[in-house]
Amino acid sequence: MELTTTRFGATLPGWVTEELRGVDRMLPDTEDRMRLAHRLAGRNHLEGTGGPFAAVVSAAGSGEVLAVGVNLVLASGLSGMHAEVVALCLAQAGAGTWDLGGAGRPPVELAVNWRPCAMCYGAVLWSGVARLVIAGEGDEVEHLTGFDEGPMRPDWKEQLAARGVEVHTDVLREEALATFREYGERPDVVVYNGGGRSRSRVLEVQ
Template sequence: MVTHMKSALSIALPAWLIDELATLPSTLATGEERMALVNELAARNYVEGNGGPFAALVADRQTGEIISVGVNVVLSSGLSGAHAEFMALSLAQAAVGSWDLGADRERELELVVNWRPCVMCYGSTLWSGIRHLVVAGAGPELEQLTGFDEGPMRDDWAEQFEARGISVTQNVGREAALAVFAAYGRSNALVYNARGGDGVVIPES
C-alpha cells in the first residue's frame, strides 16, 4: 500500500498580512486607491521573504468593497503556483462560495494586479469568471528590473481577455509599481526561475 504520497495541501496568506487584514480598508472607491494598496503589499512582501514583489486584490467595482487580497507566497509555501493572482482569486472564490466570480450578474468583480499576469496567471484569470482586470503595466520592464521570467505571453493578451467579456484597464499606478520592481532588483532577494538564468528566455530563431 502506498503511504508516502501526499493527499492534501494547505496554502495561506503570510502571517504578517493575516495580522493586518483587520486594519485594511473594507472599501476603496477608485482603481487608483485599490492599486495603491496592491503596490504597498507588493513592496512589503519580498522584504518579508514570502516570494516576489507581487500582490493582487479582488474588489466589487461598483461598491469598492475589498473581497480578498493576495501576495506571492511561492517561497514560504514551497508551491510554484502560489502567485498573488491565484491567492486573491482563490480567496475571493472561497468568500463568495463559487468557482465563477462572474456568476452573480449583479456584481462586477475586478482583479487588481501590480503588473500584467504571467503566463500561468493569465490562464487563472481567464477561467476565474472575473469581469474586470486592472493592471499597473504590461511591458518588459518587470522582467528587466526583477530578472523574473514571465513566460511566453501572447501579444494580444488584452484582446483575448476582452473577447471573453473581461475588460482590461492598464497603467494604473504604473510608476509606483516600477519603483517596487526596481527596489527588488537592487535587493538580495532570490529570483526563483525554476531553470535558473537571468529572467527573460528568448527562443532561438
C-alpha cells in the same frame, strides 16, 4: 498504491493581516485599490514570503475588498502560488464558488501591480472576473527583477475582452516600477524561475 501527499495549500502570512489593519474595506477609487496592491507587494519581498507582487479582488461597482493575495512561492514552496492565484482562490473560497462571474453575482475586479504572467493570465481568464486593472505591462519587470514571465501572446488583452474581461492599464505604473527596481537591487534577491534557472544573488556573490 498509497500516496504520501494528498493535499496542499497556502495561507496568507500574519503580516498581511497587520498591514490591512486600519484599511477601509470599501475602496471605491481604483487608484486606492492599486495603492493597496503596491503596499502589499512592497512589503512581501521584504518579509521574505515571495516576490514583489500582490493582487486585490474587489466588487467592481462598490470597491468592496473581497480578498487580497501576495506571492507566496517562497513561503509555500509551491510554484503556482502567485499573487493573482492566491487572491482569486481566496475570493472563490469566500464566495463558495469557482466562478466569480456566475449568474446573479455582481461583477468582480482584480487589481494587480503588473500584467499577469503566462500562468496568471490563464487564471484570470477562467476565474470569472469582469475587470482586470494593472499598473503596467511590458518587459520591465523581467529586466528589473530577472523573473521569467513566460510566453504571453501579443493579443492577450483582446483575448480577455472577447471573454468579457475589461482591461485597464497604467494605473500608478511608476510605483510598480519602483518596487521592482528595489527588489532587483537587493543583494539577497531570490529569482525563482523553474527548470534549474532559479538563482540567489547571495550565492553568486559568495
